[in-house]
Amino acid sequence: METLERKSEFYQALIEKNSEYEGIFYVGVKTTGVFCRPTCPARKPKFENCEFYQTAKEALLASFRPCKRCRPLSHPNQVSEVVARLVEAVELNPEKRWKDYHFREMEVDESTARRQFKKRFGMTFVEYARSRRMGIAMKQLRCGEAVIDAQLAAGYESSSGFRDAFSRIMGAPPALADNKNMFKAAWIDTKLGPMIAIADEKALWLLEFVDRRGLEREVEKLRTKTKSAVIPGSNSILQSVEKELQEYFDGKRTEFKTPIRLIGSDFQKSVWQKLRVIPYGETKSYFDIASSLGKPTAFRAVALANGANQLAIIIPCHRVIRLNGNLGGYGGGISRKQWMLEFEKKNK
Template structure:
């Protein structure tokens, strides 16, 4: 988490074009919609128009596109022609879902693209394209109902192009089908990075870190199972969870009261309800959870249900570990699971 104090230091490094900060941070410029490296030669924005990120992937997911002058997705003066070509290809159609066949159509071997991107900036080409695609939707969510100058912010020739890109991920607004339910999505900044919250007027349906792998599929399942369209906005459950998360991260809240709505099988719902009974600061095994729901041999099914939890932190799947004490996996990333467990242990 980048604090206010550290933002001022990073901004000073940006003004000085301090090469020692290369790889330490990236800066997103709110007024232009681009992100840059610390040594970018472009005119410097005001501090209030800057957002700082520790990785390029975070900047992409926050809706920023890479600067064409400083090329933040490559090492200084060391960008391969392949990387440049693929980045330009993604920028030409940011909402595209890239497949191996698309790369082969460009005469690019998928494994070569994966290796080059991984070597250059720590994520594969598919991860880069996904982050850029999700960033299109996240920009709409962050902006809420504000009118967006899409020609500057996203490179689209019209606002309809931007809306089309958003709707491919979040679903069409329910203008023609009156039976479609409307859900609202908001961007929440937290101690462990931005999260997306989706809710109706009564309950929270989804709370996830925006860089979670498979988030698009989660949103897609939510839309189809609930016959929903998702639009930017706030509801009372979203306002409540935003406040409760702030209190949780400061250590003053140990149990969430935000109403939630589970979408899953009866077995999954049973597991998720049981997970909510794990006390703050405690850890439990998959086998123990299986025993508690009366299915002692179903520990693998419990693990699967644990992995499909769509309400991060509220349904504390991070408190479930293996029999040998291994932390196992976590959809939000192992670094977050460790942080959450340590945070709760200190305050329990």
């Protein structure tokens, strides 16, 4: 969510338990799976194990659960008794789908809960509970559990938490969707971890590692711009890219032939076209790409366009490094970037 400098600032505030940052950020700890307030009394994690979020909803969608020590969503000095009780109830059964009678059983007024959650957290209680379920489902997806794979292949027949989360992320169920604007999403296992591919009948629109932060926003962007629904399934395009990815990771393919479609500005598209011609096994710097576009001072803009690429591996943004030889960033993780560069160099 933030630059390295900003993340460093937040981490220092976390170490110092600086109360001035309360409400400014939440920290997700990858080793424990919880997210905390800046002043949490728990032992501090290493910098590399921290993910920082501006809102609690972002942390929930990233599959983190509220810390039981600092209670980021129910601290007695910050929220009402109603909010605290409801948050605790969700944590006791995070996959529960809340109905009207559940509020009556707790003797809680539903409109009061909605208003107080909205005022404190920027989302209603129902949105909070849904985000918690969605975060759990996405975590299962990222872990590649066999049951999730089966549910993805089966579509909407399952009544599990994954069905609820995936359908809300991807769009309307088939019965409600316009068949003229329908995308299919498939789960593809690779040597570097599972990926999600989204395509219509003519081209591939998105290919990302499922643990990439912000994947949900990328899918939402695709849905909004194309005014389409995205549902689990398969088609010839998805079968093609799965086959080509297998060949790539077997060292038998150096370029991809599956048709693709790009969503972005004219500048972004021009950068992505330059990325596509970087030879297999070689690298270019952000400065090199900017210079080839006739804009040598636009290397930062090139870096941003590089990071906005929604077709991992096929548009080889992993082949772009810094001018000094450092790897730079990569949405799928630096370790994956380094692996692919070494793998391609070896198999060139």
